[in-house]
Amino acid sequence: MQFLKKFLSALALLSFAIGVSASPATPKEGAEYVVLPSPQPTDSGKKIEVIEFFAYWCPHCYSFEPALSAWVKKQGDNIVFKRVHVPFREDTVPQQKLFFTLEAMGLAEKLQSKVFDAYHVERNRLNRDEAVFEWAAKNGIDKQKFIDTYRSFGVTGKLRRANAMMDLYKVEYWPVVIVDGRYQTSPHQAGAAAGNANTEPEQQQAAIEVLDYLVAKAKAEKK
Template sequence: MQVLKNFLAALALFSAAIGAAASPAEPKAGAEYIVLPSAQPTDAGKKIEVIEFFAYWCPHCYSFEPALAAWVKKQGDNIVFKRVHVPFREDTIPQQKLYFTLDAMGLADKLQSKVFDAIHVERNRLNSDALVIAWAEKNGIDKAKFLDTYNSFGVTGKLRRATAMMDLYKIEFWPVVIVDGRFQTSPHQAGSATAKTEGEQQQAAIQVLDFLVDKARAEKK
């Protein structure tokens, strides 16, 4: 009987060791994510603010979009999700204006994947006002309302705000995700040490985002 008890105890310890080895390691600051040197204020109340810096023309942002969108949907009311379309070159300004116009009209989430597909699948560069306006009409958006918003002071202000936010958060590449104004991660950051493919990097980023949202929520209590 004692031999059996010893065997069962040893088996339990072995199983626990195997389980611990199989459990993913907790993301480390300075590796899978970074803690920003200066925390920025958020306006999400008790929820956790999550901001993605992205660009429509960016192939890595396009590739990351399905995984990120699914994650945002899964988080639901736990987070307040925002996007900032980064400035880059003169010929990408129409795309930037397109995003902020759709956002102001409440259409960004609905049409986000369609804009990405237009650029990366249909090869419509959307690099001029005329191309953007034609795309909007093709997708059933009222032309007059679109133009009023596209050319508004509000959208112009969001362009300036995007540049200021890039400076504030010291954004040098994208896609990048900021959590609670304090933590930064990305597929490249989260998966650079272990991931072999871009898809694996993206899944690593999703796991880090789960960790950071939980961490931020726990620290708010």
């Protein structure tokens, strides 16, 4: 009987140790995420601002989109989510203008996956203004209203703002996610720090876990 008690006690300790080792480690500054050298102001009140820097042509952004969108939906009222389409080459400017036009028309989130699919599945490069206009019309958007918005001062200003934000947030690759104007992470960074995240889905899951941590951290710091 005494032996049985000792055996059960040892088994319980072993189970506890396994549970502790299996639990995810707390993300570390400088590893899974970094603190920006110059924090940027946010306008999200008590909610946590989350910004994704991405590009339609970027295959890693395309791959990350479903996981990130599901995470944003799960966060609900905890966060204010924004996207910034990054500048790159001259032939990607129409895609950048497409995003900011959709955003100005209140259609960016609704059509996000459709634009990604147009480029990566349908092989529509969207690298000319006319190609963008045709895509918009094909997807039920008033063509003239779209063109007017696409060519507006407002969209031109958003392009300039995107360039400035790249510098402010020290964005050098994408997708990258900024939390509360202070913390930066990405699937690449979180996955590399995790060590065992060898596939892209594993890297994305590592990034989602880091985002959970950073939102909770930022929320606690606002109190």
